[in-house]
Amino acid sequence: MVSKKIAQALAGSSVIRAMFNEGKEMAARYGAENVYDFSLGNPATPAPESVNRSIKEIVDEMDPLELHGYMSNSGYEDVRRAMAENLNRRFQTSFDAHNIIMTVGAAGGLNIIFKTLLDPEDEVIVFAPYFGEYKSYAANFDARIVEVEPDFASFQPDLEKFTGKITAKTKIVLVNTPNNPTGVVYTEETLQEMAEILRKKEQEFKTDIYLVSDEPYRELVYDDVKEIFLTKYYHNTIVGYSFSKSLSLPGERIGYVAVPDEVADAENVIAGLEVSNRTLGFVNAPSLIQKAVSRCVDEKTDIAFYDKNRKLLYEGLIKLGFTCIYPQGAFYLWMKSPDKDEERFVQAAKKYHIIMVKGAAFACPGYVRLAYCVSPQMIEKSMSGFEELAKEYGLVK
Amino acid sequence: MVSKKIAQALAGSSVIRAMFNEGKEMAARYGAENVYDFSLGNPATPAPESVNRSIKEIVDEMDPLELHGYMSNSGYEDVRRAMAENLNRRFQTSFDAHNIIMTVGAAGGLNIIFKTLLDPEDEVIVFAPYFGEYKSYAANFDARIVEVEPDFASFQPDLEKFTGKITAKTKIVLVNTPNNPTGVVYTEETLQEMAEILRKKEQEFKTDIYLVSDEPYRELVYDDVKEIFLTKYYHNTIVGYSFSKSLSLPGERIGYVAVPDEVADAENVIAGLEVSNRTLGFVNAPSLIQKAVSRCVDEKTDIAFYDKNRKLLYEGLIKLGFTCIYPQGAFYLWMKSPDKDEERFVQAAKKYHIIMVKGAAFACPGYVRLAYCVSPQMIEKSMSGFEELAKEYGLVK
Structure with missing residues (x-):
């Protein structure tokens, strides 16, 4: 039998594991190029x-x-x-x-x-x-x-x-x-x-x-x-x-x-x-x-790459009526959920193959996190899905 | 202030730190080639x-x-x-x-x-x-x-x-x-x-x-x-x-x-x-x-190198009257201290620039550990020091 702390951790982490598996299943079902996974903070630019x-x-x-x-x-x-x-x-x-x-x-x-x-x-x-x-x-x-x-x-x-x-x-x-x-x-x-x-x-x-x-x-x-x-x-x-x-x-x-x-x-x-x-x-x-x-301590990753993504995603979402915090650093965008239950909003987004992380995972319900360490093409392609989502919540007509 | 556990650990680990520093000081004073450091389990053969x-x-x-x-x-x-x-x-x-x-x-x-x-x-x-x-x-x-x-x-x-x-x-x-x-x-x-x-x-x-x-x-x-x-x-x-x-x-x-x-x-x-x-x-x-x-999972380190050291050290020490466990694996030799207080024996060995680890560090006083992941030359050169030590304890004349 595992320790009590680990048994608790396994019960708690099953939500994230389930989400991770769901992303993989989606990619298998619809093709990876048709799934817009904004959930992971994995760098998208190669090491210098x-x-x-x-x-x-x-x-x-x-x-x-x-x-x-x-x-x-x-x-x-x-x-x-x-x-x-x-x-x-x-x-x-x-x-x-x-x-x-x-x-x-x-x-x-x-x-x-x-x-x-x-x-x-x-x-x-x-x-x-x-x-x-x-x-x-x-x-x-x-x-x-x-x-x-x-x-x-x-x-x-x-x-x-x-x-x-x-x-x-x-x-x-x-x-x-x-x-x-x-x-x-x-x-x-x-x-x-x-x-x-x-x-x-x-x-x-x-x-x-x-x-x-x-x-x-x-x-x-x-x-x-x-x-x-x-x-x-x-x-x-x-x-x-x-x-x-x-x-x-x-x-x-x-x-x-x-x-x-x-x-x-x-x-x-x-x-x-x-x-x-x-x-x-x-x-x-x-x-x-x-x-x-x-x-390589004086080297840096390609910040211009993330900067381009940042603007693409932020401006795209603002135009659709979403409320976002303008990001000044890192590669995350923090967006207010238009649904007071942000878990429901995260679920709704999945219909359009969009994967985001609920704010509750960061002790802040009512918001979602989008990691934009992804390809700019993915951000562009995701926008029609976000538009549908915005319509669903009455943000745009 | 550091945590209680760490404060304890710092007090406890100072013995080993002192020994490590002593080895370095000895090397500085007598030349590294004249110090016989059997204390460290650091591999002596390079990676394949x-x-x-x-x-x-x-x-x-x-x-x-x-x-x-x-x-x-x-x-x-x-x-x-x-x-x-x-x-x-x-x-x-x-x-x-x-x-x-x-x-x-x-x-x-x-x-x-x-x-x-x-x-x-x-x-x-x-x-x-x-x-x-x-x-x-x-x-x-x-x-x-x-x-x-x-x-x-x-x-x-x-x-x-x-x-x-x-x-x-x-x-x-x-x-x-x-x-x-x-x-x-x-x-x-x-x-x-x-x-x-x-x-x-x-x-x-x-x-x-x-x-x-x-x-x-x-x-x-x-x-x-x-x-x-x-x-x-x-x-x-x-x-x-x-x-x-x-x-x-x-x-x-x-x-x-x-x-x-x-x-x-x-x-x-x-x-x-x-x-x-x-x-x-x-x-x-x-x-x-x-x-x-x-x-490289099928590769192996140079076992013949350690085997040669093992025989050199074991046979050398047995010949001088020390009591040792014949090692069948790893790269350590376990020797009975001829002094019932093995810390005193470890101290005595330092006169001949020989560094060993006291058995108390392994919850087994009365013994010492010698790591033979060293050069064969060092083992050979150390033997005259061990001979003096054996004489001191009346093991040989």
């Missing part, structure tokens, strides 16, 4: 050509015992230095190798941060809507997720509600900008106010509150939005990063955690992350791909 | 040449979106099929892709098995001496480690003591053959008796007891010892495997878990392992290296 070139060069150049062997649980020293220097150049930080822990993606990074910081019953504040996996990560360490309801006008964090949720048990405030699922980028003002609130609450409760920034979409920003790095706003900030989106390497599981020296108990936090990498079973980030990303 | 060739071919041949992209959390279907077919050919199993979950090494594999099966306070039986990390893995899920004392004559599991340790709370019996740290390979008789005991206890307690086989050293066997695969002895057997040793890829973090259909609740166990891979933050085993090992 330099990644594969680097892999081949590294394999030819390096001693295989070093290339495929154990290194420090934090990663290769030279790779960590390359990450530190890249951040220093771009964000005027002053990191060295010791501030960086290479991780098995951002999911691995968040889990070792949580393991290092959280005791059972500690509270992790998240801003709805948020990536559903955060719940599982907190549950791994018997911590409690505390949700802050959205500001439905802007989908910036609602800082008044946030202030009311901070308690003496608050250990982590988890933020994600550019945001999955809304595509919103937190403003400078939001971040400064959030930092001010956290500083006051740390004093009030005489606790350390860590701001954990989940940044897999850091480089995916559009228009005149600038890439930001959150350590400059608040002293107790720890950053989790992934190359999954910026270099289109989600299957390779490669990212890092950055811990500034000014973080409370920094030395133990860094040592704890290294121990957690080992004891949670990651041991270290995969070795060859560590070396590869270190050579 | 076909691994690097496969990596380059795969990078040239495959669509980068598929090669570096997300796949099922269990791994690529074709890779899992290749693992299943390899096992079927060698061990007359009847696996298909659905029985295999690709994992982030054996450490990742054991953690998802533990997460899938263990509720808090469940018991995991281990046979001393055993790999110390098992304690951390059980602690991740608030399970209890129950140690069975060794049979000091053979270092085969002591099955009488084992029988007495099984309770209604026993959920997992964890075995490791070829064994780290003893180099012992469990006999056919041991495995059959163990299975018989487990079957009886399952009936007595009306519980499912899973035998979890940690098999990173499966292919490292010497003389006429045969490679074995444990699923044929007991119906409730789950296997965790790693390519770290067999293909010398410990840094790449690649392995798999095999779950036979006859395991109790097999369907949920398999689904639970897939969910655990995701929710513990592994997501999936690294993608490129999945493809690479799938092409």
